[in-house]
Every structure is written in structure tokens, then in C-alpha cells.
Amino acid sequence: MLSKGFYRMASSITPVSSQRASELASNLAGIKDRVASAAAQAGQTGPRLVAVSKLKPAEDILWLHSSEHQDHFGENYVQELVDKAARLPDSIQWHFIGTLQTAKCKTLAQIPNLYAVETVEAEKRAKKLNDNRPDGFPKLNVFVQVNTSGEAEKSGVTGNEAVELAKYIVTECPRLRFKGLMTIGSKSQSEAAADGIANQDFKNLVEIRDKIETQLRLTGLELSMGMSEDFEDAIRQGSTNVRVGSSIFGARALKDAS
Ligand SMILES: *Cc1c(COP(=O)(O)O)cnc(C)c1O
Numbered sequence: 001m002l003s004k005g006f007y008r009m010a011s012s013i014t015p016v017s018s019q020r021a022s023e024l025a026s027n028l029a030g031i032k033d034r035v036a037s038a039a040a041q042a043g044q045t046g047p048r049l050v051a052v053s054k055l056k057p058a059e060d061i062l063w064l065h066s067s068e069h070q071d072h073f074g075e076n077y078v079q080e081l082v083d084k085a086a087r088l089p090d091s092i093q094w095h096f097i098g099t100l101q102t103a104k105c106k107t108l109a110q111i112p113n114l115y116a117v118e119t120v121e122a123e124k125r126a127k128k129l130n131d132n133r134p135d136g137f138p139k140l141n142v143f144v145q146v147n148t149s150g151e152a153e154k155s156g157v158t159g160n161e162a163v164e165l166a167k168y169i170v171t172e173c174p175r176l177r178f179k180g181l182m183t184i185g186s187k188s189q190s191e192a193a194a195d196g197i198a199n200q201d202f203k204n205l206v207e208i209r210d211k212i213e214t215q216l217r218l219t220g221l222e223l224s225m226g227m228s229e230d231f232e233d234a235i236r237q238g239s240t241n242v243r244v245g246s247s248i249f250g251a252r253a254l255k256d257a258s
Contacts, residue, residue: 012087013058013059013062013087013088014059015059015063016059016060016063020060020063021063021067023250024060024063024064024068024248024249025067025068027247027248027249027250028051028064028068028070028248030247031049031231031244031247031248032049034231034232035047035049035231035232035235035242037232038231038232038233038235038236039235041235041236042235042236042237042238044235044238044240047235047239047240047241047242048072048240048241048242049070049072049242049244050072050073050074050095050097050224050241050242050243050244051064051070051072051073051074051244051245051248051249052073052074052075052076052097052227052243052244052245052248052249053073053074053075053084053245053249054074054075054076054077054080054098054245054252055080055252055253056245056249056252058084058087058088060249061073061084061088061092062088062089064248065088065089065091065092066089071091071092071093072092072093072095072115073092073093073094073095074094074095074096074097074118074243074245075094075095075096075097075098076096076097076098076099077098078096078098078101078104078107078108081094081096081108081111081114082107082111085111085113085114090112090113091113092113093113093115094111094113094114094115095114095115095116095117095118095243096108096114096116096117096118096119097118097119097182097243098119099119099155100117100119100120100121100125101125102124102125102128105125105128105129105132106128106132108129109128109129109130109132109133109134109140110132110133110134112137112138114140115141116140116141116142116143116179117129117140117141117142117143118142118143118145118182118224118241118243119143119145119155119156119182120142120143120144120145120165120169121144121145121155121156121157121165122157122165123165123168126142126165126168126169126172126173126176127172127173129142129173129175129176130172130173130174130175130176131175133175133176137175139175139176139177140175140176140177141176141177141179142169142173142176142177142178142179143179143180143181143182143222143224143241144157144162144165144166144169144178144180144181144182145157145181145182145183146158146159146162146181146182146183146204146205146208147183148183148185148200148201148202148204148205148208149183149184149185149186149189149201151186154184154186156182156183156184159204159207159208159211162181162208162212163208163211163212163215163216166178166212166216167215167216170216170218178218178221179221179222180209180221180222180223180224180240180241181205181208181209181212181221181222181223181224182223182224182225182241183201183202183204183205183224183225184225184227185199185201185202185205185225185230186201189201189202190229190230190233193230193233194229194230194233198233198237199230199233199234199237201225202223202225202226202233202234202237202238202239203237205223205225206223206237206238209221209223222240222241223238223239223240223241224239224240224241224242224243225237225239225241225242226239226242226243226244227242227243227244227245228244228245228246228247231243231244
């Protein structure tokens, strides 16, 4: 268990400069407008905007959260997420969107304000998250990551595996809530959609979601799809959770390979 006082308020975080504050505010406002108009076109209300803050400083996050009411943030690296969660307000809703390793599942499950792990792709790791979610914590939302493009370098399960993994989570993991499916998709499909053709990877995810809802008799499963380059297309194709990083925070340093 975590020691008392682990989740303290953000006392030691330097405020952002006024220049950085106005840059972040205008980037975020622009993205929110684009999310809202894509949602209006799709006839849906309020897809969730996850601000992907990997490799970006805690002060940017604190400012967006406390001044701009941005609650959902996404991180790719467990240690970076743990450090940020410890320093920042626990009203933040964290999403883990990086590659999931079995050895890190326990650490993740013990973060009380971890809203979701979006990258579950094996029973073993679902079980680890479930078994290590402490008593009294809210259920941990999980998305099953699907490799819709079939690219070797992308992680995630196939459509058929997604049905089985969803069934396992629903029946065997009482401390997890099966929330839906997540995908990244290929760059080529993202570019095709930008030219007005439907993104086939996003279409695949919709079909797999429908199949799971039918087979497991579930309703309201979510779709996490869409990043800076393709979130509007993703929303038009049914995304309920977009993950936008560089368009809010600016370009990242090179550690990130995605
Ligand atoms: C980094 C990352 C994002 C955000 O990407 P941007 O292109 O910066 O918007 C979204 N999803 C995942 C899984 C990521 O790793």
C-alpha cells in the first residue's frame, strides 16, 4: 500500500509563465472547438478529451487542470505517471496509454485516481491489474487494445482475441470495469481519412465493438481512437475518447517513438 501523504497537493510546482499559459489555453480551446464540431457532425455529444502529457512538465498539467478545467490526462510511462500523480492534485483522472508490462501492473493498480488503463492486451495483465487493485478503491476502467491495422510494431489483440479477452475481464475481474476498445491505427489509414475516405482501422474497431456488445450482451461500450492527426475523423466514425498530445502541448522530445 501507499504510505500516507503520498497523494499530497501540488505545493512544489512552479507556475507556468504567462506566455506558456496563453499558448496552452489557446491550443486547448482550439482542440475543444474542433472536438465539438466533429461531434456535432456525428450527432453525438461530448467525446472525452484526454490530454496526452507524456514527457511534458507537471506545471503544464497543473495549469490546464486548475485554470482550464481539463481533468483527463494520458501518460505512456509508468514511472513518469507515478511521479506526476504523486505531485499533482488527485482530482486529475489519469489514463495509462503506454505499453503495458506485467511487472508494472501492480504499481499502476495502486494509483487511486488512475481512471483507466487503455492498453490491456492479455489476460495475464488484466488479472494482475485486478488482483492488485486495493480494497476500497473505485473499479479500474480498462480498454482492450486492438491492433486494427495488423502492423507488426503495434501492440494489441486481433478482433477474435478481443472478444475472448473482454469475456475474461467481464467474468473474472471484479475489480475492473470493461469500458471498451482502444486502437492507434496505421498512418496510411489516418492519411486516407484526411482525404475523405473512411479510416478502415477505425471502422474495424467499430465492428469489433458491435460484435462484443452482441455476443456478451453489453451496451454502451466506448471507443478510444483518434490522436492529433486524426481525432476529428475518429469522432465522425464513432470515437468517444480521443487522445490528443502534441496539438495541445507542442512537439515532444525524441524519447517518444510513436
Ligand atoms: C503519444 C500518444 C498519443 C498522442 O499523440 P499526438 O500525436 O501527440 O496527439 C495518443 N495515443 C497514444 C497511444 C500515444 O502513445
